[in-house]
Amino acid sequence: MCPPPALLPRPLRLRLTCLLLAAATPASAQTSSRSPDADWLELQSLLTRPANAATALARTPAGRAAARLDQIERLRLAAEQARTFRERHAGHPLAERAHRLEVMSRLDHARLDARPAATTEALEQAGAFRRDPGRLREQRFEVALAAERLRLEGGAAGRRPGADEQLAAILLREFGPAPEVLGLFAGLAGRADMAAANRLATQLLELRPPPALRAAAEAITSRHGLLGHPLGLRLTRLDGSRLELPTASPSGGPTVLYVWTPVAGSAVAPFVPLHSLRRLLPSGVTWVFLGLGASLEQARAASS
Structure with a gap:
């Protein structure tokens, strides 16, 4: 049991007071002293960290599984660090970007992890981000695209038939004929089978795309028109x-x-x-x- 501070010599009283103040300081206040630069560098290191050398070079099923687990853990840590950054430095110019990185990391984590709980949590966070009118359209589209791909193509069932056309229709309803949506239609049409490509290209032409996308869509519909007809x-x-x-x-x-x-x-x-x-x-x-x-x-x- 310590004697009352008033009975101690002045130097000891000062030292005891400092110790008591330090002990009373919560952990959150101590960690908040970290600079935004240090926290941001930690986040970037998680997002860009190369895979473990041993697992990256592994060609066996066990090695590939280890590499997958390493990536899953890295994405989980990145999402947590992004959340920490935006909460700890709410007024910082990079806080909004950290929020987007948090949501995208959770979506990528759920895609690899494939657990229903992780998918549900990631889609809920993505939904809140998409509904926020204060976000830039480009950022909301990026999150929406990743979220819908997870919803349509994720899980044990894998890629669903017609997923590309469903994806394009969903994002068109949400964002209208925005440049990002028009580019998505063109990209999906370029990789789809001929029948689906023709449907996507036809829809793209109806949206009055810029000349470059119009030319690409017309080339697809022209090729589709040759099916079943003799070549000239x-x-x-x-x-x-x-x-x-x-x-x-x-x-x-x-x-x-x-x-x-x-x-x-x-x-x-x-x-x-x-x-x-x-x-x-x-x-x-x-x-x-x-x-x-x-x-x-x-x-x-x-x-x-």
Whole structure:
């Protein structure tokens, strides 16, 4: 038991007072003395930290699983650090950015973690962020895109059929024909199967996109229009004569058009992969080999 401070010599009284004040200071007040720069650097280090060298080089299933767990933990820590930054430095110019990084890290964490609880929590936070009119549209779109991809493509079932078209429709309803939405339509159409690509490109054209996106969408719809219709091509044979497509096959059978290019890495023997296929096809098939961008010398060398 310590004697009353009044009975102690003055130097000891001062020292005891300082110790009592330090003991009474809450931990939150002590940690709040950290500078914003230090907290931000810690957040950036979590977001950019390379994977553990041992797990990154692992080629075994166990190694890949360890690398996945490492990434899951890194994203969890990044989300927590981003939350700490925005709460500790609420008035800092980077606080808003930290909030976005927190939400995005939680979405990425939920995508890899695949636990329903993590997904639910991440989608709830993303929903609150999307509904905040004070956020920049670009930031709300980024979060909305990640959240809807998690909702449509995440989980044990994996990617759902028609997910791309659902994604585009949801974000169009939420943001209207914003530049980010138009770019999304173009990107999804470029990677989809031909039927889905045509539907996405047609919707994009109805939204009156800028010239570059319009040209890309029109190219997709034009290609789709060729399906089921004969090609109209005028080609030059190796001997200089002309070949018109469509044209009747001399044998009366179908015509197979094989397109190759000398820059595809198979200019030396581009038709070797066809040998096994040609043996399986019935007789009477006419083969036309079309070299895109090939010179006459390259075409002759490939056919020899």
